[in-house]
Amino acid sequence: MRKNKKGVRLVLFERKDHFIAGNSRAAIARLAVFIFIFSGCNEAIAYPQFQEYAEKHSGQAANCAMCHSNGNGPTGTGPGQIGGLNEDELKKLDEARKAFEPGEKIDSPILNEFGNKIIEKLGRKEVIALVKEPARLADKLGKELDTDHDGIPDAEEYLDGTDPNNRFHGNPWKLFLVNLDRYKQHILLTIAAVLLLNFGLGHLIKGIALITEKR
């Protein structure tokens, strides 16, 4: 180790250069995450106002998983959280954050399918504006979106406090009516088959009774 001041500095720089050269990709990814989390990019990464409104309106518990990949929200180092994203996912996140206008196809790794569809349909600019009026989100989503294809529109699931990503999770009465309508043909055919079977069995029993009487 060199004793003079200049020499010590040189050794330190050499170590740093070696660290970056040997782990360049990992270092860049860590740096990107650091910049993302601690810069202006972190501005409004989640909008809990929507979750809070859904809970208040429906009386049902709702957590960040309503729109986010991770139930604990986007901040952290777990799966689907900003600190746990790789380089490709960070690029997707960056693209999604630029989707200010509606109609842009996005695939944000910190959002689930419903969360991504909200941004695709409305654009971030409108979503940010709705933060102050979360009740209007349902109207803005309309009746067409049904992410889990259970027959209940996403807008209604938002108001009901049910999971728009889970086709088995919905208002039980609405699910019953949807399924009744969806399978009405099968139900009618089953009823007709049962009635015909009863009719046939009735005549068969009568026939057997007549034959028995004649004997």
Ligand SMILES: [Ca+2]
């Ligand atoms: Ca649905």
